[in-house]
Amino acid sequence: MPAPVLTPSSTGVALPQVTLAAITSIAPEATARAVALSMAGIAFGEVLWISDLAPPPSLAGRVRWEPIAPLTSRDAYSRFMLRDLAGLVGTDHVLCVQWDGHVIDPARWDPAFLDFDYIGAVWPQFRDGAVVGNGGFSLRSRRLLQACAALPGCGPEAEDVFICRTMRSRLERDHAIRFAPPELAARFAYERERGTAPAFGFHGVFNLVELVSDREAAGLVAQLPMRSLARNELREIGWWALRHGRLRLAAEVARRWRRWL
Structure with missing residues (x-):
């Protein structure tokens, strides 16, 4: 593993145990924007650009490029997240961002986020106990990544649904994986449901257009x-x-x- 790529922190938020990662085969400029905004005010242990596309010039010298085969479908993306991401992350946790999901308020970072193996926005469409999911902007432990690599294929199911709902009980039972409670997840990020207080980040183009x-x-x-x-x-x-x-x-x-x- 090469030396960590640390980004400047204007707010004093230092996260040497967290890798920032963008995994994409589309919208490189929009994804680079999300990465840059997530880096502003936070010093990550490493910043990875995982793509078949070279990082745009705006990220030159600020990220480590890990070339991969093109992700030509949602299924291909899900397979990569389950099978291959673990081999690229050397820190305790990874913060996954996409072109339409990134950090919006570094001051909202809570060290309690790191107490869990998976945290993402709450899914209001589900009413049972497994309501924390949304992988588009999510914090995952390396333990979770390694456990997911041993799971069976998810087929056509999206990787976040597969991890956080279909396989949640198995991950909790066999690997002692801890999913964040909804109350903490609501302070981490929002997607289809906003909390009463500002969140650390967000996901969803329908939210992005309100911020620009x-x-x-x-x-x-x-x-x-x-x-x-x-x-x-x-x-x-x-x-x-x-x-x-x-x-x-x-x-x-x-x-x-x-x-x-």
């Missing part, structure tokens, strides 16, 4: 490959943009919708 200007939101959506956004996501973003007078974004969503059809 109309011009930037339209630009981010424009650079995404076709069908990287589901129809329901496009529809949701389009209606939100119209209701809030985000005309550039609404026009870009309409353009993509016409191309989709």
